[in-house]
Amino acid sequence: MATAEEIAEAYADWQERCNANTRLARMLRGWERTVHLVATDTGEGFTIAVSASVLSDLRSGLVDQPDLVVSATSEDFADLFWGDLNPSEKYLSGEIVLAGSSEDVMRLDAMSMVAFLDQ
Amino acid sequence: MTPADRTVDVVVAGAGYSGLQTARTLVDAGLDVLVLEARDRVGGRVLTEVTPSGAVVDQGGQWIGPTQDRLQALADEYGVSTFPTYLDGANLEVRDGSVHPFIGLVPTSDRDGSADTVATLLDLDLLAQEVSPTHPWDHPDAGALDRITLAEWVESAADTQTARSLVATAALAVFGCGPEELSLLYVLSYAHSGGSMSSLIRTAGGAQERRFTGGAQQMALRLAERLGDRIVLDAPVVSVSYTDGGTGEPAGVMVTAERRGADDGRSSWRVAARRLVVAMPPAVQGRIAFDPPLPGSREQLVQRAPMGSVTKIHAVYDRPFWRDAGLSGQVVADAGMLRATFDDSPEDGSHGILMGFIAGAVDRSSESDGAAGRQRVCLEELARAFGPEAAEPIEFVEQRWSAEPYSRGGPVAGLGPGVLTACGPSLRMPVGPIHWAGTETASVWSGYIEGALESGERAATEVVATLDGTALNRATGLDESSGQ
Numbered sequence: 001m002a003t004a005e006e007i008a009e010a011y012a013d014w015q016e017r018c019n020a021n022t023r024l025a026r027m028l029r030g031w032e033r034t035v036h037l038v039a040t041d042t043g044e045g046f047t048i049a050v051s052a053s054v055l056s057d058l059r060s061g062l063v064d065q066p067d068l069v070v071s072a073t074s075e076d077f078a079d080l081f082w083g084d085l086n087p088s089e090k091y092l093s094g095e096i097v098l099a100g101s102s103e104d105v106m107r108l109d110a111m112s113m114v115a116f117l118d119q
Numbered sequence: 120m121t122p123a124d125r126t127v128d129v130v131v132a133g134a135g136y137s138g139l140q141t142a143r144t145l146v147d148a149g150l151d152v153l154v155l156e157a158r159d160r161v162g163g164r165v166l167t168e169v170t171p172s173g174a175v176v177d178q179g180g181q182w183i184g185p186t187q188d189r190l191q192a193l194a195d196e197y198g199v200s201t202f203p204t205y206l207d208g209a210n211l212e213v214r215d216g217s218v219h220p221f222i223g224l225v226p227t228s229d230r231d232g233s234a235d236t237v238a239t240l241l242d243l244d245l246l247a248q249e250v251s252p253t254h255p256w257d258h259p260d261a262g263a264l265d266r267i268t269l270a271e272w273v274e275s276a277a278d279t280q281t282a283r284s285l286v287a288t289a290a291l292a293v294f295g296c297g298p299e300e301l302s303l304l305y306v307l308s309y310a311h312s313g314g315s316m317s318s319l320i321r322t323a324g325g326a327q328e329r330r331f332t333g334g335a336q337q338m339a340l341r342l343a344e345r346l347g348d349r350i351v352l353d354a355p356v357v358s359v360s361y362t363d364g365g366t367g368e369p370a371g372v373m374v375t376a377e378r379r380g381a382d383d384g385r386s387s388w389r390v391a392a393r394r395l396v397v398a399m400p401p402a403v404q405g406r407i408a409f410d411p412p413l414p415g416s417r418e419q420l421v422q423r424a425p426m427g428s429v430t431k432i433h434a435v436y437d438r439p440f441w442r443d444a445g446l447s448g449q450v451v452a453d454a455g456m457l458r459a460t461f462d463d464s465p466e467d468g469s470h471g472i473l474m475g476f477i478a479g480a481v482d483r484s485s486e487s488d489g490a491a492g493r494q495r496v497c498l499e500e501l502a503r504a505f506g507p508e509a510a511e512p513i514e515f516v517e518q519r520w521s522a523e524p525y526s527r528g529g530p531v532a533g534l535g536p537g538v539l540t541a542c543g544p545s546l547r548m549p550v551g552p553i554h555w556a557g558t559e560t561a562s563v564w565s566g567y568i569e570g571a572l573e574s575g576e577r578a579a580t581e582v583v584a585t586l587d588g589t590a591l592n593r594a595t596g597l598d599e600s601s602g603q
Contacts, residue, residue: 023278027238088223092323103248106315110241117227117234 002078004044004060010081011046011058017083018055018115025053027111033104036066039074068100068108080112087112123373123391127151129582130374130392132356132407135163136568137556138398139342140189140575142349145396148583153390154346155376157355157525161343163399164529165568167334170514174470176433176463178518179529180568181335184321184328186314187569189576190338194331197341201329204322205462208445211504213452214281218504224321225285226451232281239277239286243307244315252312253562255304256543265540269298269306284453289320291478292459293566295427295520296533300479305534312565322449322461326567332466335568353379354388355525358408359395363551369393370552394582398556398575401546402426402527413550420542423535424559426528428482428521432457432475432497435514439464439471441505448473450504456481456496460504473501473509482521490517531566532559547577549585554578 002010018024028050037046045062048055072080076096079085090096091109098105129145131138134156145152160166165180183190183201194201212219212226219228225240227233250258258264273286290298290306293316310316318325331337343350354376364370372395377385397404401424412418439462441448448462456477463474475497477485485493494515501509520529547560556578561570 023234023238027241086223086227088225092223102314103245106244106317107241110237113223113225113237114234117225117230117237 001041002039002074004042004046007039007044007046007074007077007081008058008060010078011048014081014083014115015055015057017118018111021115021118023118024111024114027107027114028053031107033067034064035068035070035108036062037077038062038069038071039077040071041073041075044074066100068098068104070096070098070108072096080116083116085116087116121389123389125153125389126391127153128392128586129153129394129396130155130356130372130390131396131398131556132374133157133163133398133403133557134161134339134343134350134352135398135557136165136339136342136571137558137575137578138163138396139339139346140572141396141398141556141579142346142575143342144576144579145582146346146349148579150583150586152346152349153392154350155354155356155374155390156350156352159353161350161352162336162339163571164520164526165336165339166518167336168516170433170435170516172435172470172514174433174435174472174514175334175465176435176472176474176516177330177335178431178433178516179335179520181330181463182327183331183335183568184318184326185324187564187567189572190569193338193342193572197338199337200332202332202466203329204327205439205442205464206322206447206449208442208447210447210449210451213450213455213500213504214284215453220446224317226281229279229281232279232285235277235279235282236285239273239282240317242276243272243286243310244317247307247310247315250304250307250311252308252565254543255308256540258304261304261540264307265302265304265538266536267303268536269301269303271299272303273298281453285451288451288453288458289316292476293319293530294533295429295476295478295482295528295530297479300533300535302534302536302539304539308539309531309565312561312563312570313567326564327461330463330466351376351378356407357387358410359553360410361395361551361553372552392552393586394552394554396554396556396578396582398578400424400426400526400532400557400559402532403525404555409553414545416542417545417548417550420538420545423538423542424532426521426526427531427533428479429529430477430482430485430493430517430519430521432477432493432515432517433463434473434475434498434501434509434512435516436471436473436508436512439468440508441471441473442468444506446505448505450475452500455500456485456493457500460501473505475501490519493517549581552585554581 209220457475558570
């Protein structure tokens, strides 16, 4: 289990890498979305916004109406953000669940994979 | 004029899944139907065979994936179970002659190239969402999208050679065509019909997710049993004369088939019908003579919808030995004869089977290698990936779809630039009393068994809608007890 502080620390690292990635910036062009993260083991929620190809800071709690909801264990969120976990593998096994329109899911799937590969 | 040997409401030409589903739907609507099949079997591009050692191999279409609901319903109806395609362990990437293990959809040995591949696939998938699977020519940029090939698009969309090579491998596995042979508009429309390009190339969560216990042809065989003597095998349709009703005569067709007699000689057999459903790929339909000739746009379409080139190989071993080494059996290669392989072993692992595709230009040029030459190269490549044990199968079988006269290739037609925008509407548009089925005409999962079933339903629905109520009121539905 990862604490909210650990997830926030891992996310800050991921956010920095993502926002410096020019390929990701291109992939996120024109994609303005609110994403909720729900830790299935601790019940904690977090919110991220994507705007102008930039990932926002992680906010605590489920804020605003989400376009996408990502559900995973707190440990998987931390591992994902540290780059220790191949997101595709977790999506395929159903351990990480993405809920949203097919286009949004497609884009989040691809961007998390690119963030993983580009580290 | 020579009288008809038989008269029915509807002739269906072709007993692949599309023709069988057409016939079943028409019979259920109360129509008198006759299916003429050129081969000595039903199933079309789906063929399950048992090797001398008892291994079941699907020589053609074999998978079912999410949202392929018609196929699932058919399997459920006939009690055919499915099981997941073997996916445990690492896949292998062969790049520049070296072998690298990876997990997931995209090889990871060249991380920048892999990230580029994911980004390129996303671009392709997002573009595909904008293109209608049924009316791609209506896209505002249809002309531009249909003017270039997939290869030209990926050349500018991707930054790396790795991404270009992986997209080429995907095209070869999905279409039996290299990206340089395919119109971008066609690829986008085709991908959208199955969800996205990513869905087409995925195993878990995609088109290759599950297999049928006992093989994918079983449902076709059961449908054929149900249709009984409404199906005539060994009866290729060679010509069709038709009237569209414009001259005052009722619309109808006279279908001439060749039948093999007891002395193995061929004789013509004429069937009169109110409607004809042609359930085969356009390239195969092109061998049928029509009188009067079909409209120019249809004739042009038929000449511009060549089949992909594919040979499917199965190397059969006494056990799936690669699993001991933690390998899934899936290979993605950037060159060579086999660009993609899968573990095609039975669910119980009683045999080990590696299946691979020889596709596109390599398939065509491998003609000169002969079967023995292809086998030698395939086994060398399998041994490079899975070790020396792979070079010693107990059996090796190949199905060369390009040499099948009633498929002319596979797995599906590959349309080049300019075809969809100029001739696309002719794909499904009826010509007088003649309607078109076949997976190439499908609006969902075009190129797949699911698409074949959907196309059969659509063609049958068209036919029923054009006929008056007289025939529909007859009680000639299927009699399950007699197998008719």
